[in-house]
Amino acid sequence: MSGHRGTPPAWWFGDRAPPLPARALASLYGGAIALRRALYRKHLLRSQRVPVPVLVVGNLIAGGSGKTPLVIALVERLRAAGWTPGVASRGHGRDDAGQGRWVEPSTDPRLGGDEPVLIALRTHANVRVDADRVAAARALVAEGCDIVVCDDGLQHYRLQRDVEIEVVDGVRRYGNGRLLPAGPLREPVERGARCDFRVLNVGSANGVEPGFGEWPMRLHxxxxxxxxxxxxxxxxxxxxxxxxxxxxxxxxxxxxxxxxxxxxxxxxxxxxxxxxxxxxxxxxxxxxxxxxxxxxxxxxxxxxxxxxxxxxIDAQLPEAFWVALLDRLSACPRTQ
Structure with a gap:
């Protein structure tokens, strides 16, 4: 089985060259995402703002990189700093994907999505799943949340964001550096440079060192x-x-x-x-x-x-990361 929901193709994270059809499709995919970004940049497609800061957590590769432990840690740290965070998520793979839903710790994962249910169970924060992240964010604001943490929302440009955090797998990185389906990338590697923070998931491994501008995240x-x-x-x-x-x-x-x-x-x-x-x-x-x-x-x-x-699993990051993040959020405009 290939794709991010199963075993990825051998060429994604290896030395084998992708087959020609995959490279051709990657070229078409790259053109489509470049056009989409240009339409947002020229305001032909419009993003929308909610009246509280929006913090987006995401990654560039298809598949997991450690976003969920980071979202849980963010919610807990923001709450400790006096914020009332809520989490917006699509809820990947749920049955009623076209309908917005509040997720509780007891919600059936088939309806709420496995990751949103886990986030609700661990944090007891307000969690809203909706394919429309703008609608999810607005629902959270209406419930009294003064900051929205958008889980896996890096590519959802319709929701304006104040802070972007890219999560990078410390072992696999960007694989072969190619776009889907020739590689694991949902957007070009250069997209990560526009994020405010880059968190490197080093897991529990030794010998994985962060590069310049990367914050190490250990999973304990x-x-x-x-x-x-x-x-x-x-x-x-x-x-x-x-x-x-x-x-x-x-x-x-x-x-x-x-x-x-x-x-x-x-x-x-x-x-x-x-x-x-x-x-x-x-x-x-x-x-x-x-x-x-x-x-x-x-x-x-x-x-x-x-x-x-x-x-x-708990995500552990340097204290300097939290100081820098909270300082950045303190400067975010609020219209609520």
């Missing part, structure tokens, strides 16, 4: 929460054990590597990004504990057993 595994109920356990309790590890995210290997780094023996089970689980997907033929990402866990809770655990 906190604990394992039983999906069947009960007290969370330290991940140290699984050190030296073999476990089934489940990840249906943009880069499953990142999760497996993190667990191996804690001395856990990983039997890996990678699923497509945003995979819709059924009980049979977790029938692995042995009674080993099953550790899964939080994003997967919100979709598996209904048929989980005592062997299934959700691994919490």
């Amino acid at each position: 595994a906190t604990q394992a929460r039983p999906l069947h109920g009960g007290r969370p356990q330290s991940l140290a309790a699984f050190t030296g054990q073999r476990v089934h590890a489940v990840a249906g995210i943009g880069d499953p290997e990142r999760f497996f590597t993190m667990l191996r780094g804690l001395g856990i023996g990983v039997v890996p089970h990678a699923f497509p990004d945003h995979h819709r689980y059924v009980a049979g997907d977790l029938a692995f033929g042995s009674d080993l504990p099953v550790l899964m990402t939080e994003k997967d866990a919100v979709k598996c809770a209904a048929f989980a057993t005592a062997r299934h655990f959700s691994v919490g």
